[in-house]
Amino acid sequence: MRTLVLGGIRSGKSAYAESLVASDGPVRYLATATAPQTGDPDWTSRITTHRERRPSGWVTVETTDPAAELRAHPGSPTLLDDLGGWLTGHLDSTGGWETEHLDLRPQFDDLCAAVSGVSGDLVLVSSEVGLGLVAPTPVGRRYQDLLGELNSAVAAVCDRVVLLVAGRVLEMSDNGAPTPHRAPDVVHASAVSPVEASPPQSSTATSGTDEQTVASNGHRIGAEPIVYGDEPAGAASVVPTFGPVTPPSREHADAARDRQTRLTKPAGSLGRLEEISVWAASCQRTDPPAPFTAPTVVVFAGDHGVARRGVSAYPPEVTAQMVANIVAGGAAVNVFAEQTGATVRVEDLGVDAETPEAVRRFKVRHSSGDLRTEDALSADETARAVTAGRDIADDLIDSGVDLLIAGDMGIGNTTPAAVLIGTITDNEPVVVVGRGTGIDDATWIRKTAAIRDGMRRARPHVGDPQRLLQTVAGADIAAMAGFLAQAAARATPVILDGVVVGAAALVADALAPGARDWWLAGHLSAEPAHRIALDRLDLTPVLELSMRLGEGSGALTALPIVQSAVAALSRMATFDGAGVSTAGVTAADATTASH
Numbered sequence: 074m075r076t077l078v079l080g081g082i083r084s085g086k087s088a089y090a091e092s093l094v095a096s097d098g099p100v101r102y103l104a105t106a107t108a109p110q111t112g113d114p115d116w117t118s119r120i121t122t123h124r125e126r127r128p129s130g131w132v133t134v135e136t137t138d139p140a141a142e143l144r145a146h147p148g149s150p151t152l153l154d155d156l157g158g159w160l161t162g163h164l165d166s167t168g169g170w171e172t173e174h175l176d177l178r179p180q181f182d183d184l185c186a187a188v189s190g191v192s193g194d195l196v197l198v199s200s201e202v203g204l205g206l207v208a209p210t211p212v213g214r215r216y217q218d219l220l221g222e223l224n225s226a227v228a229a230v231c232d233r234v235v236l237l238v239a240g241r242v243l244e245m246s247d248n249g250a251p252t253p254h255r256a257p258d259v260v261h262a263s264a265v266s267p268v269e270a271s272p273p274q275s276s277t278a279t280s281g282t283d284e285q286t287v288a289s290n291g292h293r294i295g296a297e298p299i300v301y302g303d304e305p306a307g308a309a310s311v312v313p314t315f316g317p318v319t320p321p322s323r324e325h326a327d328a329a330r331d332r333q334t335r336l337t338k339p340a341g342s343l344g345r346l347e348e349i350s351v352w353a354a355s356c357q358r359t360d361p362p363a364p365f366t367a368p369t370v371v372v373f374a375g376d377h378g379v380a381r382r383g384v385s386a387y388p389p390e391v392t393a394q395m396v397a398n399i400v401a402g403g404a405a406v407n408v409f410a411e412q413t414g415a416t417v418r419v420e421d422l423g424v425d426a427e428t429p430e431a432v433r434r435f436k437v438r439h440s441s442g443d444l445r446t447e448d449a450l451s452a453d454e455t456a457r458a459v460t461a462g463r464d465i466a467d468d469l470i471d472s473g474v475d476l477l478i479a480g481d482m483g484i485g486n487t488t489p490a491a492v493l494i495g496t497i498t499d500n501e502p503v504v505v506v507g508r509g510t511g512i513d514d515a516t517w518i519r520k521t522a523a524i525r526d527g528m529r530r531a532r533p534h535v536g537d538p539q540r541l542l543q544t545v546a547g548a549d550i551a552a553m554a555g556f557l558a559q560a561a562a563r564a565t566p567v568i569l570d571g572v573v574v575g576a577a578a579l580v581a582d583a584l585a586p587g588a589r590d591w592w593l594a595g596h597l598s599a600e601p602a603h604r605i606a607l608d609r610l611d612l613t614p615v616l617e618l619s620m621r622l623g624e625g626s627g628a629l630t631a632l633p634i635v636q637s638a639v640a641a642l643s644r645m646a647t648f649d650g651a652g653v654s655t656a657g658v659t660a661a662d663a664t665t666a667s668h
């Protein structure tokens with residue numbers, strides 16, 4: 074995580090920066106400010122205050138070449154204080170103060186390249202100068218201009234930028250709008266170093282067919298593009314917006330509830346099936362509801378960089394092998410879909426292998442970045458993945474699909490799912506971590522540390538769903554979020570699956586507020602984070618069968634129950650129609666009437 078801490082003089086920026094890197098382990102402190110040659114007691118006392126505040130275990134390196142220092146120790150947690158001091162030293166030593174039209178871009182580029190190459194935590198401090206008056210001297214103006222330029226260049230290669238004003242922290246989001254401050258997390262990212270796991274090899278089939286039904290691309294409702302302002306030229310970060318989401322029809326819900334009371338059964342005796350039928354009727358806007366005729370599950374496939382760090386019981390190669398297995402019809406999702414009359418479509422968003430052409434129409438990249446230390450996706454890739462999910466939903470809805478299911482396939486994907494759920498619901502890593510594919514205790518420790526590191530990187534972006542996806546999700550989960558949001562914007566009901574879909578659903582409800590009303594939770598996964606996600610979404614799962622597979626299997630298991638609920642409401646006789654007496658009659662009367 075690279076953080077740039079900006080602030081005015083005595084704004085609290087250095088103390089805040091120090092709190093960001095505070096840890097039990099050693100921290101390298103790159104001091105760039107040298108004492109003025111004339112000797113200045115106030116200057117000396119400022120430097121002494123800084124020194125005294127730093128924990129004793131920190132290593133102070135006085136340097137005029139921070140880029141070289143960063144390159145020499147790219148993995149060490151480092152605090153550089155400050156960029157202004159470095160600039161001053163550079164101008165002093167090169168006579169730059171006197172040079173008109175000074176171009177320091179090569180030096181700035183060199184420093185930025187070094188910052189980009191850092192893999193450990195790095196916090197850089199710099200002054201935010203010239204908010205008010207333009208300096209009255211040429212030297213002052215040169216310094217303001219150069220430092221402003223340098224700050225902007227460094228900000229562009231940082232994951233997070235904050236501005237300290239009077240001790241208060243303002244998050245500077247990348248589209249220019251400040252976001253609310255979250256307290257810094259002092260747990261250090263590099264406290265646990267990952268150990269490569271040696272997981273069991275899978276014997277999954279690799280053969281497959283290219284056959285897949287692809288619907289034509291049709292018109293879209295409620296998807297206006299916005300363009301992020303600070304993208305580099307050529308990177309088309311057009312992030313779709315969704316909605317507004319119109320809630321399912323209250324009128325049809327009331328009609329369905331009323332009809333339930335008239336069906337030939339004791340009031341309320343079909344339990345949750347009655348609620349499910351009311352949800353279906355209100356989504357369909359029909360009274361009574363009709364059976365869903367074209368339920369379709371889309372399996373979003375993608376690999377995750379973090380899976381190479383030993384967080385799963387299976388190796389990443391299984392993702393591509395399982396995609397082939399799904400295309401060939403051999404996975405659980407295929408079997409369950411066949412049982413229930415659903416169609417399966419698999420989409421490769423980020424599998425780290427060559428997949429059949431028919432499944433890679435929306436492919437964004439090979440694997441995601443390792444969420445512990447780098448963004449899972451670039452801004453442009455995030456936009457493309459969310460857009461892909463939206464387009465997949467549009468394709469299906471336009472071709473007549475009346476019920477959607479999202480499924481997942483991607484070794485390691487319960488780690489980003491836990492990071493997203495933990496971050497959004499503000500729960501600790503140990504609370505959201507789960508056993509995924511069935512990991513052992515050593516893997517559990519690595520996975521928990523990875524979730525902690527991912528959450529640490531994700532927390533600053535908790536209020537920004539797109540940025541969250543970019544920071545820790547991956548193309549498959551980002552597409553899933555776009556898919557779920559667009560389904561709601563297009564008034565199409567969805568049955569949610571397990572923890573991975575649950576994580577995408579949390580983000581989708583932030584992308585398209587109110588989307589949750591269009592979703593039914595098919596089941597409760599054995600992954601602990603799933604219950605937390607469903608609670609936040611205020612959704613009650615239909616089934617609890619200790620399933621922990623994904624692929625859409627839990628949602629498909631719930632599908633026959635949904636169809637039964639709808640069938641009961643639409644096809645059962647009413648008391649009136651069947652001549653059955655309602656409650657309030659004697660037992661003898663009721664017996665007579667029902668024969």
Ligand SMILES: Cc1cc2ncn([C@H]3O[C@H](COP(=O)(O)O)[C@@H](O)[C@H]3O)c2cc1C
Pocket residue numbers: 275277384385386387391395481482483484485486487488508509510511512622623624
């Ligand atoms: C053969 C096989 C088939 C699967 N189908 C779904 N998953 C599920 O398990 C994985 C997530 O768990 P973790 O985070 O522990 O890797 C994902 O691939 C998910 O789709 C499978 C996993 C395997 C091994």
Ligand SMILES: O=C(O)c1cccnc1
Pocket residue numbers: 481487509510570571572573574598599600603620621622623624
């Ligand atoms: O709940 C899920 O979706 C899940 C659980 C374990 C492994 N893969 C998926």
